[in-house]
Amino acid sequence: MADHIDDAASRQRTPSAPEDAFARLNLIGESPAFNAVLRLVRRIASCNATVLIQGETGTGKELVAGALHYLSERRNGPFISINCGAIPDSLFESELFGHARGAFTDAREARAGLIAQARGGTLFLDELEALSPRGQVALLRFLQDHEYRPVGDAQVRSADVRIVGSTNAELAALAARGAYRQDLLFRLSVLPIDLPPLRARGDDAVVLADAFLERLSRQYGRPRKTLTPGAIAFLRAYAWPGNVRELENLMHREFLLTDDPQVNLGHGDPLRQAPAGGGPPPAPPPPRRPGGGGAGGGRARGGARRGAHHRELSRGEGARDRRIRARLRRRGACARQRKREPRRASCRQGTQPARQAHPQVWPVRRRIPRRPLRPRLDLARVSHRGSR
Ligand SMILES: Nc1ncnc2c1ncn2[C@@H]1O[C@H](COP(=O)(O)OP(=O)(O)OP(=O)(O)O)[C@@H](O)[C@H]1O
Ligand SMILES: [Mg+2]
Numbered sequence: 001m002a003d004h005i006d007d008a009a010s011r012q013r014t015p016s017a018p019e020d021a022f023a024r025l026n027l028i029g030e031s032p033a034f035n036a037v038l039r040l041v042r043r044i045a046s047c048n049a050t051v052l053i054q055g056e057t058g059t060g061k062e063l064v065a066g067a068l069h070y071l072s073e074r075r076n077g078p079f080i081s082i083n084c085g086a087i088p089d090s091l092f093e094s095e096l097f098g099h100a101r102g103a104f105t106d107a108r109e110a111r112a113g114l115i116a117q118a119r120g121g122t123l124f125l126d127e128l129e130a131l132s133p134r135g136q137v138a139l140l141r142f143l144q145d146h147e148y149r150p151v152g153d154a155q156v157r158s159a160d161v162r163i164v165g166s167t168n169a170e171l172a173a174l175a176a177r178g179a180y181r182q183d184l185l186f187r188l189s190v191l192p193i194d195l196p197p198l199r200a201r202g203d204d205a206v207v208l209a210d211a212f213l214e215r216l217s218r219q220y221g222r223p224r225k226t227l228t229p230g231a232i233a234f235l236r237a238y239a240w241p242g243n244v245r246e247l248e249n250l251m252h253r254e255f256l257l258t259d260d261p262q263v264n265l266g267h268g269d270p271l272r273q274a275p276a277g278g279g280p281p282p283a284p285p286p287p288r289r290p291g292g293g294g295a296g297g298g299r300a301r302g303g304a305r306r307g308a309h310h311r312e313l314s315r316g317e318g319a320r321d322r323r324i325r326a327r328l329r330r331r332g333a334c335a336r337q338r339k340r341e342p343r344r345a346s347c348r349q350g351t352q353p354a355r356q357a358h359p360q361v362w363p364v365r366r367r368i369p370r371r372p373l374r375p376r377l378d379l380a381r382v383s384h385r386g387s388r
Contacts, residue, residue, distance in 0.1 A: 025066050028211045031202035037064070037195060044191050045071035050143060052128075052188045053166040055195030058245030061166040062126065064193060068164055069122040077121030080114050085130030092135040094151045096142070103152025115148060115159045122162045128188065129169035129180070136181045143187040163188075198240040198247065205235040205247055212251040213263065225255060231265040 027038065044051065045068050053061045062081070069079045087095050094103070098113030115123060131139065142148050147158045165188050174180035198205055209227060217224040227235070240246055254263045 025063055025070065026211075027060065027063055027067055028208050029201060029204045030207050031196075031204045033196040034201050034204055037193060038067075040193055041067050042071060044068070046073055047191075048162050049190045050163045050165070050188055051191045051193060052171075053164065053193045053195060054171070055166075055168060056197045056241075056243055057168045058243035059168075059195040059197060060244055061168070061195060062124070064195065065122070065124045065126075065164045065166060069124075069162075072122070072162070074121050074162060078118050079122050079124065080118040081124040081126060082114055083126045083130075084135065085127040087135075089132040089134055092132070093138045096138060097148045097150045098153075099151035100153040103150075107152065110150075110153075113148075113150060115142070115161055116157075118161045119159055120161075122164055125163065125165040128165045128167045129171060129174065133181075136184050140181060140184045140187065143184070198243040199238075203236070205238070205240065206232050208244060208247055209235055209251055209263075212248050213255065216252065216255040220255070222255075223261060225261055225263050228262045228264050231263050234265040 029035070029038075041064060051065075051068060053064050055061050065081075066079065069075060082095070084092075094107075094111070094113065096113050096115055098111050098116055099107050101107060101110040125139070142159075143163065145158075146161065147156050149156045171180055171185050171188075175182040175185045198208075206227065209231075213225050213227070216222075235247075242249075251263070254265070258264075
């Protein structure tokens with residue numbers, strides 16, 4: 001199957017320890033674009049300069065970071081991975097640099113940070129785009145001279161650590177907009193590696209799919225499944241927004257959820273049941289809104305629609321008055337009543353569903369005032385009728 005190390009010379013050599021470790025990473029791909037990346041990885045693995053791996057989600061950034069580590073002299077040292085988006089802003093420095101005893105309320109013991117733990121090895125900073133301005137400053141200082149001071153400690157220490165970062169955002173574009181520190185970007189991207197998306201990797205989708213099916217049959221101890229010509233056409237035509245991860249998961253589902261010894265993909269994804277004709281799986285549902293979730297978001301939108309409808313109803317003219325009031329009464333809300341009890345700002349701005357935020361305010365059923373909504377109009381109509 002795919003050759004993980006591109007040049008023929010390296011294949012002929014007796015595998016050395018780093019080659020073994022690298023092969024275990026299973027970086028699969030044969031396209032020229034992917035082979036160019038592997039060549040670069042080999043070339044820069046054994047130096048200590050900071051590397052920035054950029055690429056769309058699921059393109060294999062973490063695998064490449066591992067390859068850089070296991071091909072280097074540091075392979076017997078630790079490989080510490082840290083997700084910059086998962087660490088609360090206030091804890092970033094103490095996580096990274098460690099802290100002295102008593103540095104803050106909960107610091108009963110001194111604690112070594114991730115930099116100290118990664119000494120002699122590689123520190124992989126994942127999702128660098130999620131780093132807060134404060135985190136960016138902290139990292140900037142460290143990258144300058146590889147020196148740091150644990151929180152609450154007077155002593156400056158130096159660390160023998162190789163930094164490899166990764167991002168799936170365009171950090172240069174963020175920096176141009178002022179949303180990311182340009183000086184940090186310069187320090188991070190001493191050696192940039194751009195991972196190509198799967199759709200730009202020629203036949204790699206087919207090579208990878210085949211390799212995943214082989215791996216799955218070994219993993220589950222079941223017969224090997226093969227790809228039909230239709231499946232191969234599908235793999236070549238699809239755009240793979242989720243890249244290798246999406247392909248890997250699709251093969252996993254195909255392997256587990258279909259009984260056919262051949263992988264057909266004519267029906268698209270076995271879970272999503274794309275329309276017949278072998279089109280690509282439909283786009284995933286839109287991301288959930290924070291705090292809303294599927295149903296919650298729908299409820300919030302429903303609330304907004306209802307609000308607009310009420311306003312329209314109470315604004316309307318013509319044969320409405322009694323009907324409008326009856327409808328408003330049925331819906332348990334009243335424009336006049338809402339004037340007396342205005343909803344709080346957060347609800348009005350739509351930042352949270354009103355029902356969840358202030359259940360006592362709206363749209364709880366309330367007694368409806370008997371007075372007509374527009375008494376003057378009523379009177380006018382009565383006198384008009386009377387004059388006929
Ligand atoms: N070239 C490859 N060969 C084999 N497997 C791969 C390859 N590239 C990626 N994968 C697999 O795809 C999945 C995603 O890889 P990885 O986590 O490295 O992607 P990523 O770029 O870090 O994604 P994200 O930005 O979402 O974190 C993993 O299961 C990995 O094993
Ligand atoms: Mg990743």
